[in-house]
Amino acid sequence: xxxxxxxxxxxxxxxxxxxxxxxxxxxxxxxxxxxxxxxxxxxxxxxxxxxxxxxxxxxxxxxxxxxxxxxxxxxxxxxxxxxxxxxxxxxxxxxxxxxxxxxxxxxxxxxxxxxxxxxxxxxxxxxxxxxxxxxxxxxxxxxxxxxxxxxxxxxxxxxxxxxxxxxxxxxxxxxxxxxxxxxxxxxxxxxxxxxxxxxxxxxxxxxxxxxxxxxxxxxxxxxxxxxxxxxxxxxxxxxxxxxxxxxxxxxxx
Ligand code: 13P
Numbered sequence: 672x673x674x675x676x677x678x679x680x681x682x683x684x685x686x687x688x689x690x691x692x693x694x695x696x697x698x699x700x701x702x703x704x705x706x707x708x709x710x711x712x713x714x715x716x717x718x719x720x721x722x723x724x725x726x727x728x729x730x731x732x733x734x735x736x737x738x739x740x741x742x743x744x745x746x747x748x749x750x751x752x753x754x755x756x757x758x759x760x761x762x763x764x765x766x767x768x769x770x771x772x773x774x775x776x777x778x779x780x781x782x783x784x785x786x787x788x789x790x791x792x793x794x795x796x797x798x799x800x801x802x803x804x805x806x807x808x809x810x811x812x813x814x815x816x817x818x819x820x821x822x823x824x825x826x827x828x829x830x831x832x833x834x835x836x837x838x839x840x841x842x843x844x845x846x847x848x849x850x851x852x853x854x855x856x857x858x859x860x861x862x863x864x865x866x867x868x869x870x871x872x873x874x875x876x877x878x879x880x881x882x883x884x885x886x887x888x889x890x891x892x893x894x895x896x897x898x899x900x901x902x903x904x905x906x907x908x909x910x911x912x913x914x915x916x917x918x919x920x921x922x923x924x
Contacts, residue, residue: 672707672878673707673877673878673879673880673902674707674708674709674836674880674902674903675707675708675709675880675896675902675903675923675924676708676709676710676711676836676880676882676902676903676904676923677708677709677710677711677903677904677906677916677919677920677922677923678710678711678712678713678735678797678838678882678903678904678905678906679710679711679712679713679906679910679911679916680713680737680765680768680884680905680906680907680910681712681713681714681715681737681910681911682737682770682907683715684715684911685715685718685911687717687718687721690714690715690718690722691718691721691722691725693911693913694712694722694725694726695725696913697913697916697917697920698725698726698729698732700913700917700920702917702920702921704729704730704731704732704920705731706731708731708920708923709731709732709733710731710732710733710920711732711733711734711735711763711797712726712732712733712734712735712910713735713736713737713763713765713797714734714735714736714737715737716736716737716751719734719736719756719759719761720759722734723759723760723761733762733763734761734763735761735763735764735765735797736751736756736761736763736764736765736794737764737765737768738751738764738765738766738768738771739751739752739753739756739764739766739785739788739789739794740752740753740785740788741781741782741784741785741788743788752788753785753788753789753791753792753794754792756792756794757792757793757794761794762793762794762795763794763795763796763797763836764785764789764794764795764796764797765796765797765799765838765905766782766785766786766789766796766797766798766799766823767782767785767798767799767800767819767823768799768840769799769801769840769842769845770845773842779818779819779822779823780822780823782798782823783822783823783824783826786798786823786824786827786835790827790831790834790835793834795834795835795836796834796835796836797836797837797838797882797905798820798823798824798835798836798837798838799838799840799884799905800816800819800820800837800838800839800840800863801816801839801840801841801842801845801884801885802815802816802841802842802843803842803843804842804843807841807843812841812859813859813862816839816859816862816863817862817866820837820863820866820867825870829871829872829875832867832871832875832879833875833878833879835879836879836880836881836882837863837879837880837881837882838881838882838883838884838905839856839859839860839863839881839882839883839884840883840884840885840905841855841859841885842885843885844884844885844886845884845885845886845907846886846907846908847885847886848886849885849886850885850886850887850888850891850895851883851885853894853895853897853898853901854898856883856895856898856901857898857899857900857901860881860883860898860900860901861899861900863881863900864876864877864879864881864900867879880902880903881900881901881902882901882902882903882904882905883895883896883901883903883904883905884904884905884906884907886908887904887905887906887909887919888909888915888919889909889914889915889916889917889918889919889922890918892904892918892919892922893922896922896923896924897924902924903923903924904919906919
């Protein structure tokens with residue numbers, strides 16, 4: 672059975688004290704995380720260790736990096752390698768968030784390198800894909816997302832792809848308050864699953880978690896997560912408010 676995942680993406684927000692307070696409030700809430708329900712917190716680099724400490728007694732909760740370098744080590748000032756992440760027991764990392772693609776020129780080819788490095792260190796990449804508004808308006812979103820998957824993931828073996836989580840985040844729905852409708856999310860998630868099935872077979876596709884991201888809130892999470900191919904969400908703004916994110920965790924199937 673594939674995992675249902677509520678993933679918080681704090682982006683570049685919160686001081687350490689604020690972040691610890693937020694995390695403490697969320698993890699002290701009364702919710703049940705079974706083997707198939709997981710929570711990820713993608714947190715700024717400087718707080719990965721301190722926040723890992725806070726959740727260490729919790730099962731099925733994982734501190735996640737928001738990015739990693741596409742280089743292994745060396746003279747790359749300001750970069751953070753996957754082996755550094757592994758050395759502080761980080762097992763998940765966002766790869767290819769649209770903000771990284773847009774503001775830091777991360778191409779599908781660079782993201783393929785990051786995915787490879789993560790997997791080599793047994794870090795599960797949360798691979799983000801999704802189209803801009805111009806592509807949605809031209810109704811070519813299926814081809815656009817398919818190319819992102821093909822160029823960054825489809826060189827992987829079947830054993831490797833099993834460790835990848837996919838997050839579909841239509842760029843026009845990120846931070847805009849304009850959520851994709853549950854039907855639009857389902858349509859794209861079903862497409863992504865069928866593309867994975869064509870490449871790797873139905874069994875692997877069935878077991879791949881595909882998260883939706885883009886203006887997920889406490890009030891719309893249940894409807895979106897109830898779609899058969901939506902396995903939870905990657906959440907920005909609403910993950911910074913404890914009551915909202917708790918509601919989102921509780922909306923997982
Ligand atoms: P919002 O939830 O703020 O729209 O952000 C989505 C996102 O980019 C999560 O990675």
